[in-house]
Every structure is written in structure tokens, then in C-alpha cells.
Amino acid sequence: FIKLIIHVGTHKTASTSFQQLCSNSQEILIDNKILYPEYFEFPKHQDYYQHSSVARMSQKRDLKSLSVFLQAIYEQTSKKNCKVSLISGEDFENFLVDIHLANEFEVLAKSVGYSDIEWVVIQRSQIDYLLSIYSEKAAYKMVLDLGLIANSILEYGFFSASSAEYNYKFVFDISKFSKFFKKNVNPNLTIINFDQFIDDFVGKRIFSYLVNDKSLEKLRQESKSIGKMRKRHSNEKIEFRYLANFLGMKANKEFHENNKNLVDSLVSYRLKRNKALIQEIQIKFKERFG
Numbered sequence: 605f606i607k608l609i610i611h612v613g614t615h616k617t618a619s620t621s622f623q624q625l626c627s628n629s630q631e632i633l634i635d636n637k638i639l640y641p642e643y644f645e646f647p648k649h650q651d652y653y654q655h656s657s658v659a660r661m662s663q664k665r666d667l668k669s670l671s672v673f674l675q676a677i678y679e680q681t682s683k684k685n686c687k688v689s690l691i692s693g694e695d696f697e698n699f700l701v702d703i704h705l706a707n708e709f710e711v712l713a714k715s716v717g718y719s720d721i722e723w724v725v726i727q728r729s730q731i732d733y734l735l736s737i738y739s740e741k742a743a744y745k746m747v748l749d750l751g752l753i754a755n756s757i758l759e760y761g762f763f764s765a766s767s768a769e770y771n772y773k774f775v776f777d778i779s780k781f782s783k784f785f786k787k788n789v790n791p792n793l794t795i796i797n798f799d800q801f802i803d804d805f806v807g808k809r810i811f812s813y814l815v816n817d818k819s820l821e822k823l824r825q826e827s828k829s830i831g832k833m834r835k836r837h838s839n840e841k842i843e844f845r846y847l848a849n850f851l852g853m854k855a856n857k858e859f860h861e862n863n864k865n866l867v868d869s870l871v872s873y874r875l876k877r878n879k880a881l882i883q884e885i886q887i888k889f890k891e892r893f894g
Contacts, residue, residue, distance in 0.1 A: 605690060606681050607720040608713055609680060611810065613694035614775060616736035617726035617798050622807045623654040623821065624830050632822050636815040641677040656693035660770055662705045663698065667712065675716045688814065689718070699789075700725070700781045701762055701773040706789045721790060721791060727778045728798040730757070730889045735882070737774055739836045742845035750878055754885045758892050764871040777893070823873050843874040 613619045626633065626640040633640050642653050661670045681689045699706035710721055728736070734753065741748055742766045756763035761777030775781050778795060786793050796809050803809070805827035811820060837845075847870055848855035860867055 605719050606678060606687060606717060607722065608718045609688055609690045609722045609724065609810075610696055611692035612696040612699070612723055612725045613692075614697045614726055614728070614733070614778075615694045615772075616733060616740060617728050618802050618832075619654070619692065619694045619829070621830055621832065624691065625805075625807060625827050626692065627653045628830070629823055629826050632819050632826075633690070633815070634684055634686060636819050637685070638690050638814055639677070639681040639684050639686040639688070640690050640692075641680055642881060643673060643677055654693050655691040656695035657802065658691070659693055659695035659698055662709055663702075663771065667708070670709070671716065672711050674713050678716045678718060686769075695770060695772070697725075697775055698771075698773040699723075700775045700778070700785055703785055703789050706785065708789060721792065723785070723790060723793040725778060725782065725793065725795050726798055726801045727795050730776050731882075731886050733774075733776060734885070734889075739842050741767075742837070742842045742849070745847060745849050747850045748822070750881050750885065754881070754888065758813050758888055809863045839874075839875055839878070840871060843871045843878075846874070848870060886893075 611619070611622065627642075630640055630642070640653070641655075643655065658670065658673055658726055661667075661673070677689050677691070681687075681759060699709065713721055734757070735748070738748060738750060738753070746765055746767060752762050757776045761780050762775045765772050765774070781791055782795055800809055801807065805824045807827070808820070808824070811823055815823070844860065844867065845855040847867060848859055853859045
């Protein structure tokens, strides 16, 4: 009897800190019969493991690689005499919208031997989530507009954005999509508020029912040593990056110095425009989401 727990994220909800904690604490987790597998390291230069590549396999319909992954972590969990496989990836967020892929994933997981599957989703306030995503994706060579994103969120409850590696689905109406998920995929889905998820230390709400008190204290201390990862950039840097992305340029000092007057003028315009937009979006989000 081995259970699979999928920490979905969502994006920008301290997932990186949680993944670093799990990677640093693998032996502690194994002592509590939990395996956090070292199957994928992403990004390659980081020293923590996460499993978003699995969601990308699913989107590409690479079922062979997906089966290999699930089989491998199931066998690793069994060999370590563990009862739980814990995986984490922000890109699993897509499964809340693309439930056909979630169903396919569950079928494959059960076919390799998993007897029970649990999904854990972290929910952040919509306006904070929007601004965090907007900040983060400026570094992904995307070109995004706050107004257009907000309109999509208000209309559909999520918005899509494509990078070179993945077509992202960022879910804002967690309540609506979780109901569809529970009905059509798996009722065993838990939603945790972001503030609760990071209370005391990141992931405590998940670990508190999986590990003993002594291990919980070790995780707390390890989490403190990690601290906060991936802090939000300044608004000026965000808009500078989006401008460079739009023009197909590198967002570096040389680009800025060679086009200083134009760049500074456009960045200033975007900052003023976004300030007014955010005020409008906050009002509409409050009406839409409460």
C-alpha cells in the first residue's frame, strides 16, 4: 500500500522554498516513511529537486516517459520501505484546468501500483497572485499585459501564457475548478490558504499530519536556514524586462545605455499605466472573487 501525494503549487506560493526543504530533508522524510524522489532536478543549476517536468511530459502526451517516471518513483519508495511518495511541481497547476490530463496521470499512477492519490493545492489572494506571476514571467522572455491578463481571469477564472517550454494555465478561481476536479478526477483534493501554508514554516500544514513531532521540529529549523527564495523584483526591472522581451533584445545594461531615453520613457509610461490599472483590477477582483 503506497500513497502518492502531489503538491501542485500553485505558482508563486513558496513552492521553491518547499521543494528546497524537501530536498534538504530527504532522510528526515524517509524516517517518517515518506520519499521525496530525486528524479528530476530543475532548473539544472539549482541544488533542489522538483517535478514540473512530469507535467510537461503530460502536456506533450509523452506517456512512455510519464510511465517510466511513475514506475521509478514507486520502486524507489518501495525499496526505501516508505508508504508515501511526495512530489512537487508548480506546473501541475495545469491539471486543474486540463482535467483530461489529470485523469490520464491518475490512470498511469494506479497502473504502476499506487493505491491512493492525494492532491494538495495552495491558494493565494487573486491580486497578490496576479502581481507575483506578472513579476516572475518577465524573466521567461514573455510579453504580458496586466489589463489583458485581468480580463481573461475575470472572464474564465484563469489565464494562459506560453514560454519556449510550456503552455501555462494560471488558475485564479480555485473554488470553481477544484469542484470540477473533485467531481471528474479525484475528490481527494485539499486546498490550503497561502498564509496558512507558510505559517510557522513553509509546508507545516502538509507535514503536520505526515511526520512525528521531533521531525517536525527538524523541518522547522531547516526551513529557517533556507529562508525566502525567489523574491519579487522591483517594478522598474519588471517593466524593463518586458520591454526588452517585446523588442527581442537582452534585458542588460548595454541595451539600457544604448537606448536610455527611449527605455526610461517607455518604462515610466508603463509604470504609471499599471498603477492605475491595478486599482481598477482590485475593485473588479473584489466583485468577482470576494
